[in-house]
Amino acid sequence: MRVEIWSDIACPWCYIGKARFEKGLAAFAHRDDVEVVHRSFELDPNRAKGDTGPVLEMLAKKYGRTLEEARAMEAHVASNAHAEGLGYRTEGRDHGNTFDIHRLLHLARDRGLQNELLDLAYRANFAEERSVFDPETLVTLGVEAGLDEAEVRAVLADDSAYAEAVREDEREAAELGANGVPFFVLDRRYGISGGQPAEVFTQALEQAWQGRVLQPVGGDAAVCDPDGSCEVPGA
Numbered sequence: 463m464r465v466e467i468w469s470d471i472a473c474p475w476c477y478i479g480k481a482r483f484e485k486g487l488a489a490f491a492h493r494d495d496v497e498v499v500h501r502s503f504e505l506d507p508n509r510a511k512g513d514t515g516p517v518l519e520m521l522a523k524k525y526g527r528t529l530e531e532a533r534a535m536e537a538h539v540a541s542n543a544h545a546e547g548l549g550y551r552t553e554g555r556d557h558g559n560t561f562d563i564h565r566l567l568h569l570a571r572d573r574g575l576q577n578e579l580l581d582l583a584y585r586a587n588f589a590e591e592r593s594v595f596d597p598e599t600l601v602t603l604g605v606e607a608g609l610d611e612a613e614v615r616a617v618l619a620d621d622s623a624y625a626e627a628v629r630e631d632e633r634e635a636a637e638l639g640a641n642g643v644p645f646f647v648l649d650r651r652y653g654i655s656g657g658q659p660a661e662v663f664t665q666a667l668e669q670a671w672q673g674r675v676l677q678p679v680g681g682d683a684a685v686c687d688p689d690g691s692c693e694v695p696g697a
Contacts, residue, residue, distance in 0.1 A: 486663025
C-alpha cells in the first residue's frame with residue numbers, strides 16, 4: 463500500500479503531522495508493507511528566491527495581529543510540537559521560498575534518502591538555529607542525509623533540475639482537491655487533511671488495507687493553506 467504525503471517544509475503542521483502519522487503507522491499491523499512517498503506543495507510559490515523574513519512578522523501581518531499575539535500563536539503551535547517530542551523554536555525563524563528544498567527532496571527520493579533529508583530539514587527549520595533558505599545550509603543538510611555534495615551543489619546551481627517533478631506534484635495535489643497541507647492520500651482512494659491524531663491515521667490505514675471505499679475520516683485538523691496561512695486552533 464502506498465501513502466503519499468503532500469507537505470511544505472515551511473508548514474509547522476506538516477512537521478507535526480509527519481510525527482503523528484509515523485506514530486499511527488507504527489501501530490499498524492501491516493506497516494512493513496506500506497510505502498511512504500513525500501510530495502511537493504509550496505505554500506508561497508510566488509515569493510522570490512532569496513526573499514526571506516522573520517516568521518513572527520509574517521504572522522502578524524498575515525493575520526492582522528500584534529507581534530505579541532503572533533508570539534502566542536507560535537507558542538500554541540510549539541506546545542503541539544512538544545507533545546509529539548519535537549523541538550520547536552518560537553523566535554528567530556525565517557520564512558521564504560521553498561522551491562529549492564523541494565527540488566533537493568526529489569533528488570533525495572531518487573537516491574533513497576528522501577525521509578532522511580526531510581527530517582533534517584524540518585529539524586533545522588523548526589528546532590535549530592539553521593536557516594533552510596540558505597543554499598549552504600541546504601548543502602550541509604544534503605550531505606548529512608547521505609547525498610553526494612557535488613550532486614547537491616549541481617542541483618542547486620541548475621534551476622531546472624527537478625523543477626518539473628515539483629510542478630507535477632503540485633498539479634496532482636490540485637487534481638486531488640488538496641487546498642492545504644499536510645494532505646495524506648492512501649492508495650489514491652482516500653484522503654486525510656491536516657495533522658490528525660495518530661489513532662486516526664492508524665484507523666485509516668486499517669480501513670484502506672481492508673479495501674473499503676471510504677469517506678474522509680477525522681474531524682477538522684490544522685493545515686497550512688496555499689497563501690501561506692497556517693491555522694492555529696484555539697489561538
